Amino acid sequence: MAPFRHALNALAAITILATLSACTESDQQQAPAPPPRDVDVAQIETADLPVSFEFIGRTASSQRVEIRTRVAGFLDEVAYEEGKRVKQGDVLFKIDPAPFEARLRAAKAELAQLEARLENAEALLRRVKPLAEIEAVAQKELDDAQGSVREAAAAVEAAKARVFEAELDLGYTTITSPVEGLTSSATQREGAYLGIGSEPLTYVARINPIWVEFSVSEAQALRSRQAQVSGSMIIPEDKRFAVNIKLSDGTLFPNTGHISFADASVDDQTGTFLVRAEIPNVDTEPLRPGQYVRVYTSGAIRPDAILAPKRAVQQGPRGSFVWLVDDENKAEQRPVVTGPWVNDNWVIEQGLNAGDRVIVNGSLGLTPGTPVNIVSLVPIDHPENGAIE
Structure with missing residues (x-):
């Protein structure tokens, strides 16, 4: 009886397993497939993108002139309003001219006296020369007369x-501005004695055009050069970059300038x-030297x-990635390499091609191969201002 009982138990087990398998297959056949996920996508396009480079800079005068005295004397007048703009030729300081006027008169008197002596010497030569030709006087007298004239x-x-030197010195008592620009404070006041070689009386800073100086790192220059060699960046043919x-x-300054100088060497520190x-400056509220700007x-x-x-x-453990819609309308995950950002967009340096459909909305919880339904197409704006690097 024991073998017969074991056979019955085995047969019952097989029957139960077959029944369970049939139920499972029936349940699987009856379970509906999940509906496609609704997503919004943006279709990738290529376009030429302007590129801007951002730096921190500082304004500087395009010509800073220290005002010094050329003659020694007592300061009579500070003739300008400190801190205000002056034009070329405007009077800044006046030195007491009386001693220099006296020297000029003395020099002119001496000149008149010597001119009278020259006239007498020339008159004597005119008398002696014809007499020497007929040998009525000695040759020595003619030589002496000619020497006296010379x-x-x-x-x-x-x-x-x-006389010219005295006139110059007298002119130097009136100190004028050599350039148009903004003045600084005066270091001396009326009555002070000014010596030649003393400290500057003030300075005038030319501010139109204004200079903007900034530093470019060696790494930035190398990256730019590599991008040019690879063809991923094109710079102006004359390298005349516009500067704002x-x-x-x-506040954005209204005028646009250009790069006028780049140092030949890299600072070793x-x-x-x-x-x-x-950059051309403006008349109202002009830029002043020393301002920090972007x-x-x-x-x-x-x-x-x-x-x-x-x-x-999106960001994952292995870096940036995007979700795409493939040709079968299924989700696909792809890694990307991002560059600079432009408004609400990233510049993609690697990972995407023209025509790819990138999921913008609805990617939460996606897995590769999930069916998706494209609801709308989101446009990608290519701004005129370009990327900032």
Whole structure:
């Protein structure tokens, strides 16, 4: 009986397993497939993208002239309003001219005396010369007369030089501005004695055009060069980048300038080199030397650049990635390499191609291969201002 009982138990077990398997298959066949996920996508396009580079800079005078005295004397007048703008030729200081006027009169008197001596010497020569031709006088008298004329003429020239020097010194008592610009405070006041070689009386800073100086790191320059070699960036043919600046309060300065100078060497302490831009200043509320500004240089282009909305780019353990809709309308995850951002978009340097459909909304909880339903197409704005690097 025991073998018969074991056979019955085995048969019962097989029957139960077959019944359970049939039920499971029936349940699976009856379970409906999940509906496709609704998503919004942006279709990737390529376009040339202007590129701007951002730096921190400082304004500087395009010509800063220290005002010094050329003659020694007592200061009579400070003739300008400190801190105000002056034009070229405006009077800044006046030194007591009386001693210099006296020297000029003395020099002119000496000149007149020597000119009279020259006339007498020339008159004597005119009398002696015909007599010497007929040998009525000795040759020595003719030689002496000619020597006296030359000596008197040389003395007259020396006297004229002293008169010119005295006139210069008298002119130097009125100190004028050599350039148009803003003045600084005066270091001396009326009555002070000014010596030659003393400290500057003030300075005048030319502010139109204004200079903006900023530093470019060696690493930035190398990245730019590599991008040019690879063709991922095109710079202006004449390397004449346009320059715009923002003030410390975020205001965009209305005038545009250009780069006028780049230093030939890299500073061994900072690893940067100096670049200077020249910008036309404005008459109302002009830029002044020493202001800190944000500098934006433009003119470079990223050809066939790819932009993706920021909402589409996500971060994972292995870096940035996006969700795509493949040809079968299923979700696909793809890693990307991002560059700078432009408004609400990332510049994608690697990972996307023109025509890819990137999921912008509805990616939460997606897994590779999930069916999706495209609800709307989100446009990608390619701004005219370009990327900031």
